[in-house]
Amino acid sequence: MKNILVTGGSGFIGANFIRYLLSETDYSGRIVNMDLLTYAGNPENLSGLDASAQGRYVFVHADICDAAAVKNAFEAYEIDTICHFAAESHVDRSIVAPDAFVNTNIVGTFILLEEARRHTDRLQRFHHVSTDEVYGSLGKEGFFSEETPYDPSSPYSASKAASDHLVRAYHRTYNIPVTISNCSNNYGPYQFPEKLIPLMILNGIADKPLPVYGKGINVRDWLFVRDHCRAIWTIIQNGRTGETYNIGGECEIPNITLVQTLCDILDEMVPPGQNRPRSNLITFVNDRPGHDFRYAIDSTKLKTELHWKPEASFETGIRQTVQWYLDNPDWVARVQSGEYRKWLTENYGERG
Numbered sequence: 001m002k003n004i005l006v007t008g009g010s011g012f013i014g015a016n017f018i019r020y021l022l023s024e025t026d027y028s029g030r031i032v033n034m035d036l037l038t039y040a041g042n043p044e045n046l047s048g049l050d051a052s053a054q055g056r057y058v059f060v061h062a063d064i065c066d067a068a069a070v071k072n073a074f075e076a077y078e079i080d081t082i083c084h085f086a087a088e089s090h091v092d093r094s095i096v097a098p099d100a101f102v103n104t105n106i107v108g109t110f111i112l113l114e115e116a117r118r119h120t121d122r123l124q125r126f127h128h129v130s131t132d133e134v135y136g137s138l139g140k141e142g143f144f145s146e147e148t149p150y151d152p153s154s155p156y157s158a159s160k161a162a163s164d165h166l167v168r169a170y171h172r173t174y175n176i177p178v179t180i181s182n183c184s185n186n187y188g189p190y191q192f193p194e195k196l197i198p199l200m201i202l203n204g205i206a207d208k209p210l211p212v213y214g215k216g217i218n219v220r221d222w223l224f225v226r227d228h229c230r231a232i233w234t235i236i237q238n239g240r241t242g243e244t245y246n247i248g249g250e251c252e253i254p255n256i257t258l259v260q261t262l263c264d265i266l267d268e269m270v271p272p273g274q275n276r277p278r279s280n281l282i283t284f285v286n287d288r289p290g291h292d293f294r295y296a297i298d299s300t301k302l303k304t305e306l307h308w309k310p311e312a313s314f315e316t317g318i319r320q321t322v323q324w325y326l327d328n329p330d331w332v333a334r335v336q337s338g339e340y341r342k343w344l345t346e347n348y349g350e351r352g
């Protein structure tokens with residue numbers, strides 16, 4: 001493995017993955033980050049990379065749906081490994097405007113697979129990063145395993161399901177050396193504040209309402225982003241070609257309990273605002289249409305076959321995350337003000 005193409009490396013998990021690769025693994029090859037820098041892609045997520053990145057990190061500002069750009073990058077950088085994160089990733093946006101989800105998540109994945117097909121001679125691995133949401137919703141009991149039938153509820157999860165099927169089909173039909181991982185909800189540094197945890201942290205700090213959908217009884221299985229990155233790297237190195245691995249945090253929490261916990265941590269860590277306790281800010285709002293009730297992952301396969309397990313407890317991971325948002329007010333201010341969008345336009349033109 002000498003030249004890894006990371007798509008969506010300027011987003012939340014992609015940026016954490018590149019940082020992990022550079023600072024915590026013995027990977028010594030080149031990292032090519034292809035990112036369109038949509039609203040969710042932020043070059044600041046990769047600012048201040050350490051000296052080990054010098055000459056090894058390359059940024060390509062491009063759309064994965066642009067076949068010519070993908071071809072150029074493959075050839076210019078002799079790509080032999082792909083880790084595919086790039087996606088539209090927010091369920092609520094997919095309900096309002098599904099178009100971009102179909103384009104990036106399905107067509108974009110297809111374009112990458114087609115390019116991979118032209119390079120089977122040197123391609124060692126095409127790793128597709130996916131979600132547990134492809135399996136649909138669980139009731140009070142049970143877990144998603146790799147054998148659970150797909151049953152997606154939102155345009156987001158349907159588009160990810162479609163991309164998973166394409167990736168698997170390219171393995172069976174063209175023998176592309178793929179692996180797929182389906183992971184539960186992530187949290188950690190650099191997450192865009194439209195997702196539950198960073199939204200609640202930042203609204204809580206700013207004494208703004210904390211909108212909880214429905215009755216707050218929906219359950220998610222939370223995983224610290226570094227543990228997801230470790231799992232992906234483990235699968236890329238040692239996972240069996242053509243296989244799917246589920247990744248979960250063994251950390252099921254109903255939304256209302258999670259928000260209440262965040263309120264308590266903020267009350268402890270942040271100087272008092274007008275609203276104390278912060279739980280006074282919790283506001284129940286209309287439920288999300290098609291809101292999946294519960295996600296819970298069975299990661300037995302990953303644990304037994306590849307000896308991975310989550311390292312961060314929710315208690316340590318969530319405190320580290322709250323601290324990160326407190327320690328990075330400039331990042332937060334720019335993401336919230338849209339100033340980084342101006343920076344993008346100045347540096348990359350209107351396409352940014």
Ligand code: NAD
Pocket residue numbers: 007008009010011012013014034035036037038039040041042062063064065084085086087088089090104108129130131132160182183184185186187192
């Ligand atoms: P994100 O929205 O934070 O980042 C997505 C990145 O992809 C951004 O940098 C964006 O600019 C880039 N991108 C979007 N469209 C593009 C295009 N057409 N061409 C090139 N780049 C494009 O998402 P995330 O939370 O980091 O998720 C990354 C991947 O992990 C996604 O595939 C998602 O489905 C999957 N996933 C996420 C979670 C989670 O909890 N966030 C859980 C499981 C799986």
Ligand code: TYD
Pocket residue numbers: 090091092185194195196197199211212213218219220255288
């Ligand atoms: P989210 O972070 O959007 O992830 P996903 O929908 O992919 O699981 O939402 C996590 C849970 O939190 C989900 O059950 C919806 C709920 N939620 C709220 O209650 N309020 C909010 O403002 C948001 C963004 C999510």
